[in-house]
Amino acid sequence: MILHQSHHRPLHSLLSSSSKYFIRYTANSLLPIIQFNLLVQQHHYYHLSPKPISIYPHFWHQKSGFYTSCKASEQQSSGNVDVVNRLAALMQKLEQLGISSPSCKPGQYTHLRCHECQGGKSKEKSLSLFITPDCNTAVWNCFRGKCGSRGTIKGFENVFGSSDMISHHEKSYTKRAVMADRFANAASSGKIFHIEKSKTKRVITEESIGLEPLCKELIAYFAERMISGETLRRNAVMQKMQKSGIEAAIAFTYKRNGVLVSCKYRDINKHFWQEKDTEKILYGVDDIKGATDIIIVEGEIDKLSMEEAGILNCVSVPNGAPSKVSNKELPPENEDKYYQYLWNCKEYFGKASRIILATDADQPGQALAEELALRLGRERCWRVRWPKKISGDVCKDANEVLMFLGPHALKEMIEQAEFYPKEKIES
Numbered sequence: 147m148i149l150h151q152s153h154h155r156p157l158h159s160l161l162s163s164s165s166k167y168f169i170r171y172t173a174n175s176l177l178p179i180i181q182f183n184l185l186v187q188q189h190h191y192y193h194l195s196p197k198p199i200s201i202y203p204h205f206w207h208q209k210s211g212f213y214t215s216c217k218a219s220e221q222q223s224s225g226n227v228d229v230v231n232r233l234a235a236l237m238q239k240l241e242q243l244g245i246s247s248p249s250c251k252p253g254q255y256t257h258l259r260c261h262e263c264q265g266g267k268s269k270e271k272s273l274s275l276f277i278t279p280d281c282n283t284a285v286w287n288c289f290r291g292k293c294g295s296r297g298t299i300k301g302f303e304n305v306f307g308s309s310d311m312i313s314h315h316e317k318s319y320t321k322r323a324v325m326a327d328r329f330a331n332a333a334s335s336g337k338i339f340h341i342e343k344s345k346t347k348r349v350i351t352e353e354s355i356g357l358e359p360l361c362k363e364l365i366a367y368f369a370e371r372m373i374s375g376e377t378l379r380r381n382a383v384m385q386k387m388q389k390s391g392i393e394a395a396i397a398f399t400y401k402r403n404g405v406l407v408s409c410k411y412r413d414i415n416k417h418f419w420q421e422k423d424t425e426k427i428l429y430g431v432d433d434i435k436g437a438t439d440i441i442i443v444e445g446e447i448d449k450l451s452m453e454e455a456g457i458l459n460c461v462s463v464p465n466g467a468p469s470k471v472s473n474k475e476l477p478p479e480n481e482d483k484y485y486q487y488l489w490n491c492k493e494y495f496g497k498a499s500r501i502i503l504a505t506d507a508d509q510p511g512q513a514l515a516e517e518l519a520l521r522l523g524r525e526r527c528w529r530v531r532w533p534k535k536i537s538g539d540v541c542k543d544a545n546e547v548l549m550f551l552g553p554h555a556l557k558e559m560i561e562q563a564e565f566y567p568k569e570k571i572e573s
Contacts, residue, residue, distance in 0.1 A: 233281040236301035240284055243299070245275065253279040255525050255568065263293035272499050274525040289526040290438070290499040348423045350406055355421060357384040357397050357409070364396060372548045373450045381430065381450060386411060398446040400424075400464065402431055402491075410446065410464060420464070426487040428461040434494050441502045441560060442518060444511055448504070448544040455553040457560060460504075463487065467505065467514035476520060488521055495522065502563045504530040506543045519566050527566035530559050 233252070240247055244261035257271040265272055272290040277283070282302060288295040360368075360378060364385055368378055382401065385394040386409075393414060400408040408424035430449050434440045441460040443449055449462040464487050476482070479489045495501070501522050505511040519527040532541040533551060541547045547556045 229281045232301040233277075234301075236277065236281065236284055236299070239299050239301065243297075245273070245284075245286065247275055247277075247284075250275055250277055252277045252281050257525060260288040260290065260293055260295055262295045263288060263290055266290055266293075270499070272526075274523070288499075289523075294497075346423075347425045348421070350409070350421060350424060352384070352399070352406060355409060356386055357399070358386070360385050360396075361394055364394065368450075371447060371451075371545055372454060372553075373447065374454065377450050377453050380453070383450075388413065398429060400427055400429055400431075402427055404432065408464070412446075418466075425490060426464055428487055428491045428494075429464060430461045431491050431494055433458050434461055434498075436497055437494075438497050439500045439502065440495065440498045441504050443544055444505045444514060445543065445545075451545040451548040451556065452504075452560075454548055455556040455560075457557060461491075463514065463518075467510035468517060469510055469513065471513045471516045482521075485517065485521060488518070499526060500528055501526055502528045502530060502560060503566065504544055504560065504563075507532045507540050508542065511543070515566075524566050524568060528563040529566050530563050533559060 237247065245258065247256060247258060250256040250258075254276070256275045258273045258275055259265045259269065259271050260273040263272070270290075272293070273286055273288045273295070275284060275286045278285075283298065283300050285298050286296060360383060365375060365378070368375075368383075382399045384397040384399060386397045387394050395411040395413045398410045398412070399406055400410065407427055408421050410418065410420045410429075412418050428434075428442075429446050437459040439459055441452060441457065443452065443460060443462045444467055446462050449460050452458075452460040465484070468484070482489065501518075503515040503518055505515045505518075515527075515529060532543070532547060533555065534540050535546070535550045541550060544556060547559060
């Protein structure tokens with residue numbers, strides 16, 4: 147009789163559907179997977195659930211430790227090769243390529259030092275390695291702009307009886323992982339992949355939408371926010387007279403390759419609106435062309451604040467932050483309406499090995515960072531923790547750091563950015 151190592155209960159009783167402590171599959175093994183110390187049955191690793199769970203696979207979710215649920219038909223073994231041999235063969239082939247991954251677990255991303263570029267001068271762990279839950283395929287991608295090493299390898303070619311059959315897990319780790327992978331792959335290949343548009347986008351010019359140079363009052367307003375006239379001119383910040391003919395709204399011009407694509411306005415009451423039927427892109431996108439490090443902030447003034455600190459490789463999202471992280475599955479790119487600005491600027495992220503998310507410190511700002519990380523690939527994302535003011539309150543955003551603590555403090559916060567959490571942040 148085989149006993150489970152941790153709890154020493156008869157295995158047949160643990161596998162019985164009548165037991166409330168039903169054995170479950172998990173990506174977080176109790177022991178290092180490379181030691182093969184856990185029971186292997188029908189291509190899956192098991193350990194004893196710490197609490198009662200459903201015996202029905204469609205109730206198994208990622209939050210409870212699963213990467214994805216498996217249908218009963220997928221649990222049937224189709225070949226004579228068991229999962230241990232598959233994983234061993236896969237590890238051996240990775241070792242031959244110079245990729246050492248003893249700590250890599252199926253169904254999870256692992257950060258490693260690239261076998262080709264060795265992480266560059268900083269020796270960063272820029273290689274993202276993923277082993278599919280069926281333990282037969284490894285996919286890797288180096289996010290250093292000067293390297294870009296990527297590849298796929300199988301442990302055995304005909305595990306499922308045919309070389310042209312791909313497992314369910316290999317096709318789709320999860321929708322979120324696939325979207326991040328497609329984003330990185332298309333970006334690094336230099337392909338321009340725009341969202342399919344239902345409407346013809348307007349072509350606008352400064353003259354056609356009535357833009358004019360900033361007045362003295364608005365220049366003074368920016369000066370109070372520590373934004374210089376030089377920075378305003380470089381970023382083509384202008385104004386537009388409102389219908390009353392008395393008040394002018396700030397006009398943030400959205401340009402790509404120096405050509406006006408869209409425009410966003412802000413009045414003295416902090417009301418925002420954008421030109422209708424124009425393409426959504428990132429603000430300042432020309433400043434990240436070819437950049438290996440990219441900083442994303444939540445507002446145009448934050449982007450201008452970064453420039454005052456000597457940081458040009460920064461862009462701002464055009465439409466602020468969501469109230470919370472969505473609990474829905476990530477939509478296909480052509481339906482990802484709220485974040486279409488990312489897809490429209492995908493090619494600018496091709497060489498980026500590090501993306502610093504410097505969103506606001508409030509809950510919507512953190513929700514925005516999470517949504518961006520899900521799409522860009524959290525393995526290459528970093529985050530900024532804003533410092534406290536002298537009063538003890540935390541600075542809300544980049545502009546508050548600039549105003550209260552100065553440009554050197556703002557630059558220091560970016561330099562001290564931390565790795566973004568691997569696990570999803572709930573808000």
